[in-house]
Amino acid sequence: AQSVTQPDIHITVSEGASLELRCNYSYGATPYLFWYVQSPGQGLQLLLKYFSGDTLVQGIKGFEAEFKRSQSSFNLRKPSVHWSDAAEYFCAVGAGTNAGKSTFGDGTTLTVKP
Amino acid sequence: DTAVSQTPKYLVTQMGNDKSIKCEQNLGHDTMYWYKQDSKKFLKIMFSYNNKELIINETVPNRFSPKSPDKAHLNLHINSLELGDSAVYFCASSQVSGGRAEAFFGQGTRLTVV
Numbered sequence: 522a523q524s525v526t527q528p529d530i531h532i533t534v535s536e537g538a539s540l541e542l543r544c545n546y547s548y549g550a551t552p553y554l555f556w557y558v559q560s561p562g563q564g565l566q567l568l569l570k571y572f573s574g575d576t577l578v579q580g581i582k583g584f585e586a587e588f589k590r591s592q593s594s595f596n597l598r599k600p601s602v603h604w605s606d607a608a609e610y611f612c613a614v615g616a617g618t619n620a621g622k623s624t625f626g627d628g629t630t631l632t633v634k635p
Numbered sequence: 636d637t638a639v640s641q642t643p644k645y646l647v648t649q650m651g652n653d654k655s656i657k658c659e660q661n662l663g664h665d666t667m668y669w670y671k672q673d674s675k676k677f678l679k680i681m682f683s684y685n686n687k688e689l690i691i692n693e694t695v696p697n698r699f700s701p702k703s704p705d706k707a708h709l710n711l712h713i714n715s716l717e718l719g720d721s722a723v724y725f726c727a728s729s730q731v732s733g734g735r736a737e738a739f740f741g742q743g744t745r746l747t748v749v
Contacts, residue, residue, distance in 0.1 A: 555737055559676075564639075564725060564740040609676055615737075622668065622690070623738060625678040 523548040523614045527626035534602050535634045542597040542629050544586075544612030553615035554595040555623060556586055560608045568610075571595060582606070607633040638662050641726050641741040648716055649749055655702075656711045656744045658726030664739070665732055667709035669701060670725040672743070678725075684709055685731065716748045 524547045534540050546552055553572050557565040569580025576588040586597045595612060609630050613623035639660045648654050660667060666685040672678045682701045683690040689701065698714045711724060723745050727738040 553737075557740075564742040565678075565727075565738075567737050567739070570737050611678060622666075622680060622683045624680075628676050628678070630676075 523552065523624045525612050525614050525624055525626035527610075527612055527629050529629045530627070531630045531632070533632040533634060536604050537601050540597075540599045540602045540606070540631070542610050542612075542631070544595045544597065544626060545593050546595060546612070546614045547593065548614055551590075553623075554586075554588060555613040555615065556580065556584070556595070556597045557611045557613060557625075558582075558608050559611065559628075565611065568597070602631075602633055604633045604635065607631055637742075638739050639726055639728055639741040641724075641744050643744060644742065645745050645747075647747045647749060650716055650718060652716050653712070653714045654716060654746075655713070656724055656726075656746070658709050658711070658741060660707055660726075660728040660739070662728055662730070662739060664728035664730045665706065666729050667703070668727040668729075668738060669709065669711050670727060670740075672723040672725060674722070681711075681724075682709075713746075718748050721746055721748045 526545045528543050555570045556568040559565045568584050569578050571578050571588045579585050584599050588595050609628045611628050612626040615623040642657045668683050669681040681695045700712050702710045723743045725743045726741040729738045
């Protein structure tokens with residue numbers, strides 16, 4: 522069975538600082554990997570996805586993520602965080618042709634200090 | 636137009652009542668889902684449904700039932716509501732055929748059982 526671990530429950534960074542959110546997955550074959558963001562009181566919005574090909578994927582809002590098969594990781598990065606990036610971030614892994622039936626990590630809460 | 640819309644956004648009801656949450660997607664997707672997000676923000680899939688197959692997460696009580704009048708709608712009906720059902724429920728959809736199926740989420744329905 523597939524699983525996702527987000528080791529950091531809560532991260533605080535200063536505005537303008539760089540950000541990296543960790544995600545580790547467990548899956549027997551090449552997974553479909555996603556990062557979603559949830560702002561307070563809102564639904565989930567897809568930031569970026571990895572299916573195949575280039576292991577560094579670019580997403581919306583200046584985010585990027587790198588798929589590292591050897592480490593079973595898909596970490597999310599942003600070079601300079603904005604106050605509006607404060608939110609809950611979820612990594613998810615989908616399997617096979619039904620990637621929409623994703624398994625989500627428990628989320629990382631990002632706080633941005635002024 | 637909102638891609639995936641849920642109604643109501645907030646629902647407060649008494650224990651023992653029966654309630655429904657409606658979901659509609661205008662993306663032409665072939666598969667729809669219901670997710671539950673608890674107070675710790677953990678996100679778990681409840682159902683995955685297309686016109687061929689209903690997949691039920693085995694942990695979901697049978698008081699919960701999805702009802703799909705057509706491909707664009709997947710409503711969630713809950714019988715005999717309990718305090719522990721209080722959560723945010725998200726509807727989502729994806730296009731599974733074609734194999735590249737990230738999920739698009741609705742804004743959520745916050746259910747409070749009193």
